Amino acid sequence: MNGTALIQEPMAIFVYLIAIVGIVFMLSTVDNKFLGKLFRYLPPMIWMYFLPMISTTLGIIPQSSDLYSFLSTYFLPAGLLLLMISTNVPATFKLGSKAVLVFLAGTVGVVIGGPIAFALFQGVLPEEAWRGVGALAGSWIGGTANMGAMIDAFQTPDYILSPVILTDTLVGISWMGVMIALSNYQNKFNSWNKADNSTIKRVNEDIATDVERNAKPLQLPQLFGILAIGLAGSYLIRLFAGMDFIPKTDIMSTSTWTFILITAVGIILSFTKVRNLEYYGASKIGYLGIYLFLTGIGAQANLVDIVQAPQFILMGVVWLAIHIICIFTAARLLKAPLFFVAVGSQGNIGGTSSAPIVASVFQPALAPVGLLMGILGNIVGTYAALLCGKLAQMIVGG
Numbered sequence: 001m002n003g004t005a006l007i008q009e010p011m012a013i014f015v016y017l018i019a020i021v022g023i024v025f026m027l028s029t030v031d032n033k034f035l036g037k038l039f040r041y042l043p044p045m046i047w048m049y050f051l052p053m054i055s056t057t058l059g060i061i062p063q064s065s066d067l068y069s070f071l072s073t074y075f076l077p078a079g080l081l082l083l084m085i086s087t088n089v090p091a092t093f094k095l096g097s098k099a100v101l102v103f104l105a106g107t108v109g110v111v112i113g114g115p116i117a118f119a120l121f122q123g124v125l126p127e128e129a130w131r132g133v134g135a136l137a138g139s140w141i142g143g144t145a146n147m148g149a150m151i152d153a154f155q156t157p158d159y160i161l162s163p164v165i166l167t168d169t170l171v172g173i174s175w176m177g178v179m180i181a182l183s184n185y186q187n188k189f190n191s192w193n194k195a196d197n198s199t200i201k202r203v204n205e206d207i208a209t210d211v212e213r214n215a216k217p218l219q220l221p222q223l224f225g226i227l228a229i230g231l232a233g234s235y236l237i238r239l240f241a242g243m244d245f246i247p248k249t250d251i252m253s254t255s256t257w258t259f260i261l262i263t264a265v266g267i268i269l270s271f272t273k274v275r276n277l278e279y280y281g282a283s284k285i286g287y288l289g290i291y292l293f294l295t296g297i298g299a300q301a302n303l304v305d306i307v308q309a310p311q312f313i314l315m316g317v318v319w320l321a322i323h324i325i326c327i328f329t330a331a332r333l334l335k336a337p338l339f340f341v342a343v344g345s346q347g348n349i350g351g352t353s354s355a356p357i358v359a360s361v362f363q364p365a366l367a368p369v370g371l372l373m374g375i376l377g378n379i380v381g382t383y384a385a386l387l388c389g390k391l392a393q394m395i396v397g398g
Contacts, residue, residue: 005062013067016060017295020051021288040361041180042173045144048291049169052298061299064158068296076148077234077262079289080378082226084266085274086283087375098336102327103344103373104380109326110140110319110348111384115391117319122395124311130396131156132164134389136316139168140323141388142381143351143374144294150385151297152255158300163309165301171316172349175324176358179342183362186338195337200363214279222280229274230286237261259382267379323348339363347373351381 007013024047028039055061114133118125131154138150147168151161182189190197216222240246241257248254269275323345331341339362346355351374359370 004059005056006060008062010065010067010070013061013065013299016055017052017292017299020055020295021048021291024048024051041177045291045294046169046173048294049165049298049301052295053165053169053301053303056299056301057303063162063300063302065299068300071293071296072148072152073238074231074235075289076293077238077258078230079286079293080149080259081234081237081262081266082230082282082286083290083375083378084263085229085269086278086286087267087270087275087379088372089267089270098334099340099344099369099373100376101334102330102336102340103347103376105330106323106327106344106348107141107377107380107384109323110137111388111391113319113322113326114140114388115395116322117315118392119395120318121311121315125315126160127396128157128160129312130154130389130392132160132312133392134385135161136164136168136319137385137388138381139351140172140319140349141384142348142377142379144290144297146259146351146378146381146385147297148293149255149259149382150389153259153386154389162301163312165297166303166309167312167316169301170313171320175320176346176350179346179358180361182338182342183358186362189338193332193337194335195331196335197337200337200339200369216279218280222277226277226280226282226285229269229277229282230289233265234258234262237265263379263382320349343370343373346370347377350374351377 007016024044027035028044052061056063114137118130118133122129134154135147135150135156139147150156156164189195238254238258241261242254246254246257248257327341327345330336331338339359342362343355343359346358347370350358355370355374355377359373363369
């Protein structure tokens with residue numbers, strides 16, 4: 001633990017981080033023109049990275065703490081399980097084949113882009129940088145939750161994780177800004193690409209609004225039911241994943257199996273009455289776990305480490321460029337509208353946190369489509385990121 005940090009005790013760090021989450025979200029809801037624009041282009045999830053990162057850099061909180069491991073081991077799986085049980089899988093497939101194919105093209109771009117970019121910069125990267133490729137692949141196929149799974153799966157060390165987080169933040173956020181700017185040119189792009197907008201209109205009409213119609217005030221029985229499924233459910237899954245009869249390797253560790261099983265169990269439960277807990281806000285409580293974990297990730301990065309980051313950032317730019325080439329090529333071949341490119345790309349690179357934001361900029365009524373794409377990224381992200389990290393490991397002969 002960093003002995004120079006102002007705040008050292010884990011509970012005090014936890015209070016500090018949850019205060020950051022609370023203040024940021026409260027400010028994002030204030031009816032103020034300046035704050036409205038600020039949080040539109042720099043949404044709350046960005047501040048979850050940056051404010052703890054700045055706090056670590058200034059020596060307010062330590063770069064290493066048992067709390068961060070606790071958030072990763074217990075809060076992240078619980079949050080992810082609650083998000084999974086809230087998934088509307090049938091609605092995802094109602095988006096149509098073009099939307100899903102464009103999204104998957106972006107996924108392929110991330111999976112192959114990582115090893116290619118890593119191979120190009122391997123000579124100037126640290127020895128264990130391939131573990132960072134696996135972690136970043138998790139973030140760029142589904143978002144923060146999957147990144148947490150890959151950090152555990154690939155046992156990414158802190159000295160690799162810090163520049164990886166900086167790369168994820170700087171490169172990923174910059175791309176989100178470009179996508180938002182391109183929203184002003186979607187009609188021109190669609191006309192040039194001869195894209196059919198009827199699918200978007202049909203999706204807009206078909207997406208279920210039953211959560212809004214059936215939303216109910218949260219009562220104690222439902223609250224404890226949500227907490228039981230999230231915390232107890234993910235804990236039991238982790239115990240099961242750690243049993244001796246589950247095959248283990250360097251990559252397929254207990255943590256990796258935990259997230260794979262959580263994804264599978266969550267999807268199965270989403271087809272049962274358990275999903276009705278979403279009417280009481282199950283996913284909102286799930287996001288609490290995700291965002292608290294996100295602050296812990298941010299706290300493990302120190303801006304002083306930027307001296308190590310240039311090669312990582314350049315690798316990230318090349319990696320993202322391959323993703324962009326793949327997803328725009330698919331859009332061209334499929335004659336897909338720019339909206340599908342935007343939500344498909346952000347469903348990969350940004351996940352459930354930023355995909356709805358970008359979707360709402362393109363089509364205000366279709367923010368749920370972005371969320372569904374982010375959820376699709378959660379579903380495929382664990383498996384695709386494992387493949388990407390393994391390919392990077394093969395490059396170094398591991």
